[in-house]
Amino acid sequence: MGTKFLTSTQGSSMQSMLRVVLFGNTGADKNNVIKSMLIGENLTGEKNGLCTLYKSERAGRRISVVEAPGWHGHSQQTPENIKEEITRSVLLCPPGPHALLLVIPVKTLSEEPSVGEMNAAEMHMELLSERVWKHTIVRFACDEGVEEPTIRKHVQSAEKILEKCGGRSHVLQTSACGSQTQTSELFQKIDSLVEESRGDVFIPQAYYELIQKKTQEASGATELRQRRGSLQHNPPNVNKHKGDSEEKKSAETARHSDDGSKITMDFTQFVLILMGAFGALLGSVAGAENGVRGSFIGVVFGIFVGVLVALFIMYVYTHFYSKQTTQSAS
Template sequence: MTTISPQGGSELRIVILGNDEENKVVKSVLNCEKLTGVEVGLCTLHQGEQTGRKISVVEAPGWDRLRPDRIKEEIVRSVSLCPPGPHALLLVIPVKTTSGDPSVGEINASEMHMRLLSERVWKHTIVVFACDDGVDHQTIQKHIHSAEKILEKCGRRSHVLQKSTCEPPSQIHDLLKKIYSLVKQNHGGFFIPQAYYELIQQKTQEASETELRKRRGSMDSPPSYNKDTGDSEKKESVETPKPSEDKPKITMDFKTISLILFFAFGAVLGAVAGSESGVSGACSGLVFGVVLAVLLASFIVYIYTHIYSSAYPKQPTQSSS
């Protein structure tokens, strides 16, 4: 037979639930008459080996032996004792020689108790009709007909267990083959207890919301495709001359030219004004014009030094690297 464990191993995990006859089914699955198991709460964990594969079987207590307030607790416990979850759940419905017609209340109770594990449980369920010795075919068919609603829920997967003692190997293999077929049909999947299932859903939803927020953020702030923008701006800030850097040079050239023009203008003006008195008057006028030009130039230099330079401070020159 092929490997059935979803992790690629060889372990088969089974939980047996019902109102009675669970112990008979455990013996059949493990192919042994004397069982040794570990009790956890009111559940019992059995382990064995079949066809070279390890089998873990959890036997849940019969519903008729539990107080109503303990039923859900023990049912939930049973599916948690074979982590990460059972591959198959066997729902046992007893078929007794003294029972006659099947009890409708018992069938309804089976459906109600299985529903405590959520509707997902039916995907992994096989109904086992555990018969006493001597039960006729007609009685078995009546029980199967009464369980029609449950059979519809679990895909009509069922097995009739007719002996009270361990079955021959061929009969045991029939039940195991149906379990293997169920696991194959579920692609190696197993039933996840509701608490773990809700946690997985919560984590999946949180991961989806985080991914959605990231996508929305990338749409609101699209990436810049101009990789050289920063370098270009930096280069431009270094190489582009600022208007204020050229002002001191232009102003200095203007100062020199102004002084020369003032000297020449003062000398000419003084000479012209003193020429009416002859040569001596022209010389005196020339000297007077030069002195006046010097005073006027000094006044201009004072204005430049104390007013213009403070209004336009000289910018430091950047050295090229």
């Protein structure tokens, strides 16, 4: 999102600006978490509604921490003003927080959190949308003197939430809240989270929907421009039907021409045969006066004369009558 990266002496990438929002139920000791991030800093924050904004600068890093209002234990009947403030908390560090810390307190004398408490934490986080888990780290804030078995019980109770946020978690021991090691570990996990999400920050749902709408509109406009460009480079053939009609007409003309040629050929053969037969008949009748020999000669001569007459008739038809008929048709 345009955030500048710095490189620490350990070689891990760190961001010059760090924006974090803290969530947790009422009574969760979120102040210990804030102290662990803003060591030695004045914790007097700026009140904004029910949220509190803390700002600091450490080792060249500008840090903004927003404390969101808590909810009551395992109650899922949250007042509307609390829901609104939880949603508004992510708007106090624009363009959006790099990480969301869900604080789960680990008390010395208490057993692990109830299923109802974990369900309430899950429900309140998802007021920000399902996308919230991509940017969430679960922070177990332990009282001083809490033993390892108690911590493990709390981690097991939060198993469903940890699964949703990819297992990202961090344990804060109260006795070590001012430790440089504690702070470095937290910052390293936040930096790793930012690297995983390729620098993306959590965008509030209203902005996210607006971005999606603008993206869809831009995509639709791009598709429309591509279609227009395609039409400009490949315009529709407005003469297509005309060309098809002319092509059809040419095919029909060629077919009629072929049919005409066939008819002409058949007619020629018919005329030759007819005239030959007619000439043979006349020749045989004329030569019959001279006997059989005369009749035979008459037939041959008659066929010859008949063929000549037929050829003459076809010549006249082809060179005169047929041309006149074609010109009249044109």
